[in-house]
Amino acid sequence: MLNITLPDGSQRQLPDGATGYDVAASISEGLARNALAVTVNGDVRDLHRPLPDNATVSILTWNDTAGKSTYWHSSAHLMAEALEALYPGVKLAIGPAIENGFYYDVDLGEGRSISSEDFPEIEKKMLELAKHKSRYERKDVSKADAIAYFTEKQDPYKLELIDGLEDGQITFYTQGDFTDLCRGPHIPDTGTIKAAKLMNVAGAYWRGDEKNKQLTRLYGITFPKAKDLAEYLERLEEAKRRDHRKLGKELKLFAFSEKVGAGLPLWLPKGTALRERLEQFLRKAQVKAGYQPVVTPHIGSKELYVTSGHYEKYGADSFQPIKTPNPGEEFFLKPMNCPHHCEIYKTEPRSYRDLPVRYAEFGTVYRYEQSGELHGLTRVRGFTQDDAHIFCRPDQVKEEFKKVIDLVLYVFKNLGFEDYTAQISLRDPENKTKYIGSDENWALAESAIQEAAAEKGLPTVTEYGEAAFYGPKLDFMVRDALGRRWQLGTIQVDYNLPERFDLEYVAPDNTKQRPVMLHRAPFGSLERFVAVLIEHCAGNFPLWLTPEQFIVLPISDKYIDYANEVKAQLEQRDLRGTVDARDERIGRKIRDAEMAKLPYLLVVGEKEAQDKIISVRKHGEGDLGSMPLDAFVKSVQSQIVEAY
RNA sequence: GCCGUUUUAGCUCAGUGGUAGAGCACUUCCUUGGUAAGGAAGAGGUCAUGGGUUCAAAUCCCAUAAAUGGCUCCA
Structure with a gap:
């Protein structure tokens, strides 16, 4: 007999060899019918795999995120099966579930392509295959057999994937006539897939590397009921109605001109009214929080950026220098405000008693973003950061972080952003050498961020290896109408610039010490913030903010x-x-x-x-x-x- | 930057090789109207730009630009 613990803590006994399905059936017939997969001690498994003894089991249905994702992963296999039927010889790369649906990267071969006109045929084939209620059969395969199978099938991508796998850990899943290299898990059979829609076709590089071959990525989504699909499509329509690019035009907030240049927004009177009101709102809050406004020029000499290191790192890929009548003299449009603020810090000797010093500026910066990256107001080439730099002692980092968190939350609260996520980005513990600054300082800053967030009760996710090379950071992400996540507020520790600009303060023992620099921007940039705000409130701005009341x-x-x-x-x-x-x-x-x-x-x-x-x-x-x-x-x- | 799609009037869009269209907006006139579109007339376009194919190109081909969906990138 097997002892199984359910999520509510209750225990059940089932005969040896019992599966997740048996557990579901022992609870209720309906649950058994709706079960898609199970979690066994936290790992998602096939519903029909025998369970180990003393396991904690929970049944996954369409209502669980993990259930949905299993369902969509299985749907990706179904789409692959349909593609093999319709496009013989198609080579398959990878096909995971994503937040809304799934995709499969495929290589159609020379001269073949898929466009949205082909979608209905593929959808039809998927549903036709789904009706067969083919079981997803799992099979352990030796590495040699796996290689033999895909060599026979002439699929270089799967062979490359197998190459990276351990013998003894390789499994195939088969449904109908389609077999794929796959770790699983999968839903029991294709019968629950009742609605299928291909959403989009796009190019994607094999293994995400732009040096590799570009594959065709087909995005799709499936549902257990036709009604769910209709509702999903309706939600997408609503998102399109909220799109800030559409509303920005309709409400006469901003515009673009080909003649002015790509990614360079023109703020119309109403948009400007909105933007300036946002600026005023933050200016006031910042004065209260002890910031001192400063103003710096839009350009800086080449030497400034040689010192900051940006010249070397980004010079060639950015806007090119502005020349003067003096041969050899060069200026750059500023890509950030930090170097200028460092120079302000340096205008006088600083005592430990003076710190923290907080300089704030709505600083307009210019970055030559790749052409394919430009997107409405969320990704532009000229934008204004609600920037500030805090120069403080290492022991003040945590306190300053807490104050900035307060400020960011104050902004979010007044603008009705409730659905944000806060991400702490730390060093990759495996590879500490690629970061600048001492181990000791990093450890101090990282724990300062974590403690500050915890003390503020901020729910966070922590990502290792996501820190900038110059310091750890805390980012606030908000979703746009289409569910895409954009980084708005950010707080970053910087050990690099104080070093490069040789910033100092005099400590109590009369020694010269290096201050820590914090970058922070509650909005991120006014452009991106306004974009996300438009989508968030569907153009119905808060009364205090709206251009015309x-x-x-x-x-x-x-x-x-x-x-x-x-x-x-x-x-x-x-x-x-x-x-x-x-x-x-x-x-x-x-x-x-x-x-x-x-x-x-x-x-x-x-x-x-x-x-x-x-x-x-x-x-x-x-x-x-x-x-x-x-x-x-x-x-x-x-x-x-x-x-x- | 790469792959796909798109670019026609201020806006939204129709127009598959044979003289450039609609609705809204705009101008003028009529109308003085009480809670989501009053009526009429008029004006408005190098069909993104540059090449090419053709007797003939908005339409087919190539390049460039911009937009767009992704990918890569994001100090």
Whole structure:
């Protein structure tokens, strides 16, 4: 008999050779029907593999992340089977599950390609094959046999993968006529795959190395119910509606011009209003937090970047130098603000008593991003960082980190970002030599970050080997409408620049010591932040931030004077908005204002002009009835205060 | 930078080798209208740019640029 522990701690006894399926069946018939896989002591396994004794087993269904991912991995095999049927001779590379669905990298061979027009045929074939309810059969294979199989099949990619595997650890999975090298696990059979959709085709390098051959990557997604697919597609549509590139154009926030140059955004008046309000918001918070604003030029001499090391590392791949009438004199557009701030630090001798020194600047920087990398406002070639550099003693790092975390969270809270992740990036413990700075300082900084995050109760994930060569960091990531993760806020420790710029302070014992430098940017950059903010709130910005809080809509041109009076009075009370004085009917004006996502529409006609009141309509909510101006102002102001 | 796709009026898009189209926006006129599109007329385009094929190119081919989905990259 086997002793099995369930996740709730309860125990069950099953006969020897029992499988995850048997466990599910012993719980309920429905669970057995919906089970896709199991976890055995935390590892995901096939549902029909015999269980070991004394294992903790939990049943995975479509509702578990690991269940979904197994399902999609199996779906990748199904797609591969369909591709082999439709494109004989196709070579398969790798086909994992991803966050939403799966992909398979394939080599179609010379002269063949797949486009989105071919998707329906592949989807049809997948569903046709799925109907066979083929079991995913697992088989242990010796390395020699595995090599023989894929040599016969002439698949160089699988052979290369096998080359890296240990004999005795190699398994094949077969469903129907399709056999793949695979560690598994898989769902029991193809019968649960009821809806399949190919999403996208793209190029991808074999093993992610751009020196290698480029393969065709087919992205797909499958579902156990057709309805789930429909809902998923609807969500994607919603994401497209929120896309900051679309809304940025529609709401007249920013634009690009081919003539100005790729990746160089033009901020339109409304976008500028939004951006400047964000700047003001942070400026205020930073003054309170002890930062001193500074301003530095947009260019710096070559020597500055030779000192910082950026010239050597990035000079050739970046914007090229600006020449002057003096032969040999060269300036660079600044790719970051740190070197300038280091020079500010150096303008006077520093005592340990002066530290920390915090210099903040909304610094516009220019980086020549690869052309294929440019993306709306999230990845551009000219952008403004809400940058600051903190110069402090090693023993102050933790305290400073905590203060910056507070600032970042303050920003996120006021803008309604709740779904963020915080990532601590540390050294690769296997390879400490590629990092600059002493072991001791690194250890100090790394534990300072971890402790600061823990003391602030910040949920974090820790990634080893993700630190910059010059120091560990803490990044805040927020998702965009399509679920892509973007780094916004960042806090980084830097041991490199203080060294290169020979920064010093005088310690209590009158010795010269090296300060630690922290880079930090709660927004990351205003461009990226605004992009993510647009998608986050679907263009319905918080009231305190939105470029126009109200629009006055006169019923006819007889009431334009009163409308202007309303506007003037509201402006005196620090609200901002406009009057729609067009010769249009009220229905049209309301429609246009709703489409422009203006928060408050103030309708004024005969009644309102006579009684000196306004009719208030709130975006997305409808008519709130009429009220005196004072009542409206009070209600709006209370909402703005609440937001802070 | 690499692979795929795209580029037609201010915007969204139709137009598969034979004289460039629609809706919205814009201008003018009519309309003075009470909570999501009032009516009419008008103006607006080197079909991204440069080459090529053809009697003839928005349409086919090549190059370049930009956008876009990925990959690689991201101080």
